Amino acid sequence: MSDAHSARRERLREHCSASGADAALITRPANVRYLTGCPPVGAALLLTRERAVLAVPEGAEPGDGGLGGGERPADPEVTRLPVPAEADAASVAAEAAARLRVGDLAVEEHDLTVTRHRAVARIAGAARLLDLDRAVERLRVVKDEYEIADLRIAAEIADQALGELLESILVGRTERHLAMELERRMIDHGADRAAFPVSVGTGSHSGLEHHQPTDRRVEEGDFLTVALGARYRGYGISTARTFVIGAAPAAWQVELHRLVFHAQRAGREALGPGVEQHVPDDAARSILQAAGHAERSVHALGHGIGLEIREAPRLGPADMGKLDNRVPVTVGPGVHLPGRGGVRIEDTLVVRPPEEGGPELLTITTKELLAL
Amino acid sequence: MSDAHSARRERLREHCSASGADAALITRPANVRYLTGCPPVGAALLLTRERAVLAVPEGAEPGDGGLGGGERPADPEVTRLPVPAEADAASVAAEAAARLRVGDLAVEEHDLTVTRHRAVARIAGAARLLDLDRAVERLRVVKDEYEIADLRIAAEIADQALGELLESILVGRTERHLAMELERRMIDHGADRAAFPVSVGTGSHSGLEHHQPTDRRVEEGDFLTVALGARYRGYGISTARTFVIGAAPAAWQVELHRLVFHAQRAGREALGPGVEQHVPDDAARSILQAAGHAERSVHALGHGIGLEIREAPRLGPADMGKLDNRVPVTVGPGVHLPGRGGVRIEDTLVVRPPEEGGPELLTITTKELLAL
Numbered sequence: 001m002s003d004a005h006s007a008r009r010e011r012l013r014e015h016c017s018a019s020g021a022d023a024a025l026i027t028r029p030a031n032v033r034y035l036t037g038c039p040p041v042g043a044a045l046l047l048t049r050e051r052a053v054l055a056v057p058e059g060a061e062p063g064d065g066g067l068g069g070g071e072r073p074a075d076p077e078v079t080r081l082p083v084p085a086e087a088d089a090a091s092v093a094a095e096a097a098a099r100l101r102v103g104d105l106a107v108e109e110h111d112l113t114v115t116r117h118r119a120v121a122r123i124a125g126a127a128r129l130l131d132l133d134r135a136v137e138r139l140r141v142v143k144d145e146y147e148i149a150d151l152r153i154a155a156e157i158a159d160q161a162l163g164e165l166l167e168s169i170l171v172g173r174t175e176r177h178l179a180m181e182l183e184r185r186m187i188d189h190g191a192d193r194a195a196f197p198v199s200v201g202t203g204s205h206s207g208l209e210h211h212q213p214t215d216r217r218v219e220e221g222d223f224l225t226v227a228l229g230a231r232y233r234g235y236g237i238s239t240a241r242t243f244v245i246g247a248a249p250a251a252w253q254v255e256l257h258r259l260v261f262h263a264q265r266a267g268r269e270a271l272g273p274g275v276e277q278h279v280p281d282d283a284a285r286s287i288l289q290a291a292g293h294a295e296r297s298v299h300a301l302g303h304g305i306g307l308e309i310r311e312a313p314r315l316g317p318a319d320m321g322k323l324d325n326r327v328p329v330t331v332g333p334g335v336h337l338p339g340r341g342g343v344r345i346e347d348t349l350v351v352r353p354p355e356e357g358g359p360e361l362l363t364i365t366t367k368e369l370l371a372l
Numbered sequence: 373m374s375d376a377h378s379a380r381r382e383r384l385r386e387h388c389s390a391s392g393a394d395a396a397l398i399t400r401p402a403n404v405r406y407l408t409g410c411p412p413v414g415a416a417l418l419l420t421r422e423r424a425v426l427a428v429p430e431g432a433e434p435g436d437g438g439l440g441g442g443e444r445p446a447d448p449e450v451t452r453l454p455v456p457a458e459a460d461a462a463s464v465a466a467e468a469a470a471r472l473r474v475g476d477l478a479v480e481e482h483d484l485t486v487t488r489h490r491a492v493a494r495i496a497g498a499a500r501l502l503d504l505d506r507a508v509e510r511l512r513v514v515k516d517e518y519e520i521a522d523l524r525i526a527a528e529i530a531d532q533a534l535g536e537l538l539e540s541i542l543v544g545r546t547e548r549h550l551a552m553e554l555e556r557r558m559i560d561h562g563a564d565r566a567a568f569p570v571s572v573g574t575g576s577h578s579g580l581e582h583h584q585p586t587d588r589r590v591e592e593g594d595f596l597t598v599a600l601g602a603r604y605r606g607y608g609i610s611t612a613r614t615f616v617i618g619a620a621p622a623a624w625q626v627e628l629h630r631l632v633f634h635a636q637r638a639g640r641e642a643l644g645p646g647v648e649q650h651v652p653d654d655a656a657r658s659i660l661q662a663a664g665h666a667e668r669s670v671h672a673l674g675h676g677i678g679l680e681i682r683e684a685p686r687l688g689p690a691d692m693g694k695l696d697n698r699v700p701v702t703v704g705p706g707v708h709l710p711g712r713g714g715v716r717i718e719d720t721l722v723v724r725p726p727e728e729g730g731p732e733l734l735t736i737t738t739k740e741l742l743a744l
Binding site: 085086109110111112113114115116117118131176180183184187193197299300314316 | 481503
């Protein structure tokens with residue numbers, strides 16, 4: 001793996017050279033992790049043409065979502081600098097830049113606060129600060145097979161947790177309990193942690209995006225929407241399913257579920273290398289609109305996913321860029337009828353060309369309307 | 373409660389007037405919450421002399437650690453502005469500042485990234501940006517009785533969860549399972565959520581601050597250190613205890629536990645209004661040093677706690693300010709012997725004057741060396 005990290009750092013060096021920077025100071029945690037492996041929280045990376053210097057807080061807690069047993073071996077190309085308690089790793093890295101007589105230093109202006117940027121500028125001495133912008137985020141869009149392997153495991157963990165939940169008795173249990181249980185099961189199956197707070201919405205809460213679980217109990221006849229994701233070695237996925245409680249779904253439930261199912265399928269099937277980012281959203285949205293649910297679905301259909309749960313590219317109606325091969329994305333339309341409930345169905349998939357079989361579905365739990 | 377928020381906003385207005393700002397733009401989530409109640413994540417507050425304008429993302433998830441059932445009634449003094457999907461609430465609030473012809477606008481430079489600050493400056497038009505610095509954080513240091521009441525409940529929840537765990541069988545269970553169970557129990561008892569990831573360390577992991585739970589199982593003869601905190605209505609507390617597994621603790625365990633117990637008590641007893649912040653740390657540290665554990669305890673003894681789990685004031689050896697009445701702080705020394713384990717004991721207390729009985733202990737679980 002340190003080969004992979006080394007190759008990533010080399011791509012960033014090429015970007016810096018091309019844009020006239022002598023060095024880059026990386027502070028955004030997901031970017032530091034991408035370039036170095038699994039550093040502790042609060043680390044900062046100085047990358048010059050010849051060197052990689054990682055400023056690491058002393059006695060820091062292990063990186064968020066560490067390997068869970070066993071340390072990653074130290075990367076021989078990375079020099080570690082300790083950051084004293086209460087000091088800022090960015091400032092320690094800036095000191096190193098001054099010592100190494102860096103001329104133009106690119107920093108992540110979308111991550112550094114004004115206060116930290118000012119401290120870095122002061123400490124970096126003669127170095128002139130430029131904006132690296134989201135260069136590392138752009139490198140992160142297309143995943144390598146190591147990353148996709150971790151995403152596959154994360155998806156498998158979420159599918160296992162969800163499968164076990166579906167075999168248990170649900171009526172009478174609260175949304176909060178079900179959410180906790182899903183989180184526990186994901187950790188049991190080897191997740192670093194839940195990739196985001198598990199959402200469980202039942203009855204009138206079903207179909208809502210980002211619903212925060214309440215003490216409402218599952219009742220016969222409810223729709224039940226579950227949104228969950230596992231994080232494995234730092235990589236997260238996201239999935240959502242909607243089920244019905246009791247033997248006989250109502251006609252409106254069957255109809256609404258079928259509609260969202262079709263919209264989601266249309267979105268998935270529209271994915272492919274070279275496809276404009278808005279096309280999957282168009283495909284799903286037009287189906288929902290034709291059924292009169294236009295205004296109920298303002299969110300983008302999906303987004304990239306990896307070290308951050310929401311990263312580039314976005315799959316919204318106004319997104320004009322093109323999808324690349326090996327980009328993991330979510331596809332998750334939903335419809336919510338206020339006071340009644342609704343349906344959300346979301347998968348994480350990897351964009352693949354038709355000759356490789358098209359989009360690779362990572363979250364394989366059935367999307368049929370199960371009656372539980 | 374909206375009276376309390378209104379009074380807080382008034383104090384911030386006085387600060388702005390005194391420092392020459394016409395208005396303040398608040399973006400740090402804990403500060404927005406402090407001044408307005410429970411806004412959704414991603415909100416920003418524009419506070420002018422006459423008005424309070426809250427920019428709130430449309431369809432946003434409820435505020436982190438919301439009320440858990442039942443919405444807080446809208447504050448009649450606060451005007452809400454919707455933030456379109458993908459837009460930044462700070463920019464929407466800056467637009468409002470431009471419309472209201474704000475002259476000098478104080479922003480939180482320790483919260484805004486360079487990129488967001490630039491966007492705010494552009495959108496705020498003729499307004500000149502100043503640095504508000506940590507003015508709201510300073511207002512937050514001394515808590516009112518509403519806040520202390522919430523902290524008391526948070527402490528009670530953590531004590532209940534811990535008490536239940538101590539009655540269960542521990543041998544053979546993993547650190548990760550015990551941590552999950554404590555989190556679940558806190559939520560069962562009404563916590564918004566855990567205030568920070570529960571830490572459970574057993575055997576050689578005991579006594580470590582910020583230990584991330586592993587798959588190590590509790591064994592006979594282990595020290596077991598548990599650090600946990602509940603969050604209730606946004607307010608968090610922190611507590612840690614160390615127990616021994618099995619009937620007969622070893623002599624070194626009894627001795628080490630007694631030492632940390634005495635150091636923690638000395639730290640607690642040194643708290644009081646007007647006391648310099650380093651004094652409690654000195655009191656605890658001198659006891660650990662006299663026993664030869666100087667270098668094993670580099671961290672500050674404690675810190676303020678409230679809407680953030682680590683806020684002002686810090687109780688470290690170099691902190692020279694004075695403690696105020698009604699400031700909740702943690703007091704949590706620890707000693708860890710590499711390869712063997714160690715002891716941490718932490719409470720959350722509220723600074724009170726002697727005539728009110730001295731420091732108010734919120735986390736009341738026994739600090740004796742229980743053999744479980």
